[in-house]
Amino acid sequence: MPITRTIDNAKAERVRRVADLASRRSRERYGRFLIEGPQAVREAVSCRPDTVLDLYAEIRDMEDGVPHDDATPPRFANDTIAAIVSRAEQEGVYVHPATAAVMRRISPDCQGIAAVGDLERMQTDVQDVRFGERPLVAAFWQVRDPGNAGTVIRAADAAGCDAVILLDDCVDVFNPKVIRSTAGSLFHIPVVAMDVAAFFSWTGDNGLATVAADVYGVDGKAPVELPQALADRDFIRRSKAVVFGNEARGLEPGLLRRCDSMVRVPLYGKAESLNLATSAAVLLMSLAMSSHIEKM
Amino acid sequence: MPITRTIDNAKAERVRRVADLASRRSRERYGRFLIEGPQAVREAVSCRPDTVLDLYAEIRDMEDGVPHDDATPPRFANDTIAAIVSRAEQEGVYVHPATAAVMRRISPDCQGIAAVGDLERMQTDVQDVRFGERPLVAAFWQVRDPGNAGTVIRAADAAGCDAVILLDDCVDVFNPKVIRSTAGSLFHIPVVAMDVAAFFSWTGDNGLATVAADVYGVDGKAPVELPQALADRDFIRRSKAVVFGNEARGLEPGLLRRCDSMVRVPLYGKAESLNLATSAAVLLMSLAMSSHIEKM
Numbered sequence: 001m002p003i004t005r006t007i008d009n010a011k012a013e014r015v016r017r018v019a020d021l022a023s024r025r026s027r028e029r030y031g032r033f034l035i036e037g038p039q040a041v042r043e044a045v046s047c048r049p050d051t052v053l054d055l056y057a058e059i060r061d062m063e064d065g066v067p068h069d070d071a072t073p074p075r076f077a078n079d080t081i082a083a084i085v086s087r088a089e090q091e092g093v094y095v096h097p098a099t100a101a102v103m104r105r106i107s108p109d110c111q112g113i114a115a116v117g118d119l120e121r122m123q124t125d126v127q128d129v130r131f132g133e134r135p136l137v138a139a140f141w142q143v144r145d146p147g148n149a150g151t152v153i154r155a156a157d158a159a160g161c162d163a164v165i166l167l168d169d170c171v172d173v174f175n176p177k178v179i180r181s182t183a184g185s186l187f188h189i190p191v192v193a194m195d196v197a198a199f200f201s202w203t204g205d206n207g208l209a210t211v212a213a214d215v216y217g218v219d220g221k222a223p224v225e226l227p228q229a230l231a232d233r234d235f236i237r238r239s240k241a242v243v244f245g246n247e248a249r250g251l252e253p254g255l256l257r258r259c260d261s262m263v264r265v266p267l268y269g270k271a272e273s274l275n276l277a278t279s280a281a282v283l284l285m286s287l288a289m290s291s292h293i294e295k296m
Numbered sequence: 297m298p299i300t301r302t303i304d305n306a307k308a309e310r311v312r313r314v315a316d317l318a319s320r321r322s323r324e325r326y327g328r329f330l331i332e333g334p335q336a337v338r339e340a341v342s343c344r345p346d347t348v349l350d351l352y353a354e355i356r357d358m359e360d361g362v363p364h365d366d367a368t369p370p371r372f373a374n375d376t377i378a379a380i381v382s383r384a385e386q387e388g389v390y391v392h393p394a395t396a397a398v399m400r401r402i403s404p405d406c407q408g409i410a411a412v413g414d415l416e417r418m419q420t421d422v423q424d425v426r427f428g429e430r431p432l433v434a435a436f437w438q439v440r441d442p443g444n445a446g447t448v449i450r451a452a453d454a455a456g457c458d459a460v461i462l463l464d465d466c467v468d469v470f471n472p473k474v475i476r477s478t479a480g481s482l483f484h485i486p487v488v489a490m491d492v493a494a495f496f497s498w499t500g501d502n503g504l505a506t507v508a509a510d511v512y513g514v515d516g517k518a519p520v521e522l523p524q525a526l527a528d529r530d531f532i533r534r535s536k537a538v539v540f541g542n543e544a545r546g547l548e549p550g551l552l553r554r555c556d557s558m559v560r561v562p563l564y565g566k567a568e569s570l571n572l573a574t575s576a577a578v579l580l581m582s583l584a585m586s587s588h589i590e591k592m
Binding site: 047151154155156157158159160161183184185188189226227230231265266267268269270271272273274275277278281282285286288289290292293 | 343447450451452453454455456457479480481484485522523526527561562563564565566567568569570571573574577578581582584585586588589
C-alpha cells in the first residue's frame with residue numbers, strides 16, 4: 001500500500017517545492033505540475049493515473065483529542081478525500097497523508113487534496129489525436145485568462161470535442177487556476193499548444209474545415225449566423241475545427257482570412273456581446289447537438 | 297451643464313458614502329446602489345438614465361504638469377470616460393469630475409468611472425413586464441454567486457428574454473459584482489425578485505409554460521434531452537419560463553414537480569456537468585435560435 005508517513009512540517013523543503021509548482025518557472029524547472037482540489041485530482045487519478053506522481057491528502061489532525069501518529073492508518077479529513085485516496089491506491093499512486101497546515105501551504109485553494117503530475121506524460125503530440133465518428137476540434141487563439149481557458153476546455157469536453165488546440169501565445173494550461181477551471185476536463189481530452197502555421201497544416205492533413213467564430217468578419221465578408229449554419233446539413237456533417245479569438249481582440253484579420261468560413265452567435269436582446277467562454281459553449285454545444293440530431 | 301466642481305478629497309464624507317454602497321446595508325439604508333466601470337455606467341446612462349442620480353468620472357490630475365483647477369473645463373482620464381460623460385450630460389445626469397485617488401476610494405474596480413443609481417426607480421413590478429412576440433423568461437432559484445448571477449442575466453439578455461426572475465433567496469442583484477458581471481444587461485431587461493408561489497401564479501396568469509432545467513429529474517421521470525426539445529415545434533412555439541437551480545444543489549424536488557416539463561443539456565464527452573452559467577447560456581440561446589428559425 002503506497003501510503004507514506006504523515007507530512008506534518010509545513011516548512012519542509014518538499015512542501016515548499018510542491019507549492020512552488022504554482023509558478024511556471026518551477027513547473028518548467030522540475031517538469032511537474034500541481035493539481036488542486038477534489039474534482040481535478042479525482043479526474044486525474046481516474047482518467048490519467050499514469051501522469052500522477054504523488055498525491056497529498058489532508059488527515060484529521062486530532063483523533064478523539066489525540067494527535068495522529070503513524071502507528072494507525074490515517075483517517076482522511078472527509079469522505080470525498082478518502083474516496084479519491086482509495087482510488088489512487090488502486091492505481092498505484094503514492095499517497096502522502098498531510099496535516100491541514102501542510103495542505104494549506106501546498107495551496108490555499110486545494111480543499112484538502114492536491115497531486116503532483118508529470119508534465120512530459122501530459123504532452124500529446126498532435127499527430128496522436130484520435131478522431132471520433134464526426135471530428136470536432138476547438139481551437140483558441142491567444143486566450144489569456146486562466147479561468148476562461150479552463151471553462152472553454154470544459155465546454156469543449158462537454159461538446160465531445162476530439163481535442164482542444166491552444167494557438168500562439170495562450171495562458172499556460174498547467175497554471176493551477178486553468179486546471180481547476182477545467183473541472184477535470186484537462187484529463188479527459190488532449191490539449192495541444194501549437195502555432196498558427198502548424199495548425200493549418202494539421203487541419204489540412206486531417207481534412208478538417210476551419211471555422212472562425214467571429215462577430216464582424218473581414219474584407220467585407222460577414223460571418224454566417226449560427227442558426228443558419230446549424231440548418232445546413234453539409235456544414236454539420238463536415239469534420240471541423242472551430243477557432244475562437246482572444247477575449248478582448250477576437251481573431252486577427254490574417255487568421256480570419258485563412259479560415260474556410262466564419263460563424264457568429266446571434267444576439268437577440270440588447271446585449272452587445274457574449275464573453276468568450278459563453279460564446280464557445282453555445283457554439284460548440286449547438287454544433288454537437290445538431291450533429292447528434294442529424295445522425296439520428 | 298450639470299458638471300460640478302472637482303472632488304479631490306478621498307476622505308470626504310460624500311466619497312465614503314458612495315463607496316459604502318458596496319454593502320447591502322448601505323444600499324438599503326440610502327435606497328441607492330453603485331454602478332462601476334465603463335460598460336455598466338454607459339449602459340445605465342444610455343438605457344436607464346432615469347435611474348442614474350450622480351456620475352463620478354476620473355480627470356487627468358495634472359495637465360501639462362499643472363494640477364487641474366475648476367476654472368477650465370475638466371479633461372477626463374480617457375476617451376471612453378469622456379464619451380460616457382458627454383452622453384450623461386445630454387441625459388441631464390449630474391457629473392462629478394474626481395481625482396484618481398477619489399475614484400480608487402469609490403471602487404478599486406471602477407476603471408475611472410462610477411455612478412450612483414436609485415434603487416426604487418430600478419424596481420420593476422412583475423405585472424409591468426411586457427412580452428415580445430414569443431415570450432421567453434429566465435428564472436433562477438437561489439443563485440448565490442455574484443459572478444454567476446451577472447453572467448446569466450447577460451445570457452438571458454443575449455437570448456432576447458423578456459425578463460429575468462430571481463426566485464427565493466438569491467444574491468442581491470444590486471451587489472456591484474453582479475452589476476459588473478451583467479456587462480450592462482441589468483439596464484436592458486427587467487430583473488424581478490419574487491418567491492416561488494408568486495412565480496407560479498404569475499406564469500399561470502400569463503400562459504407561460506414552466507420548464508425546469510435539470511439533470512436528474514424527479515419521481516422516476518427523466519428530463520427531455522435538449523436536442524429533442526429543440527426539434528419539437530410545439531414546444532418551441534410555446535410561451536415559456538425556464539427555471540434554473542442553485543449552483544451546487546440544483547432545483548429542489550418540490551419545485552421540479554410543479555414545473556410543466558424538464559429539459560437537460562446533453563453531455564457528449566466525459567465532462568460530468570456544465571456550470572450554471574454555461575448551462576443557462578446554452579439552453580436559453582438554443583431556445584432563442586430555434587424559435588427564430590421556426591418563425592422564418
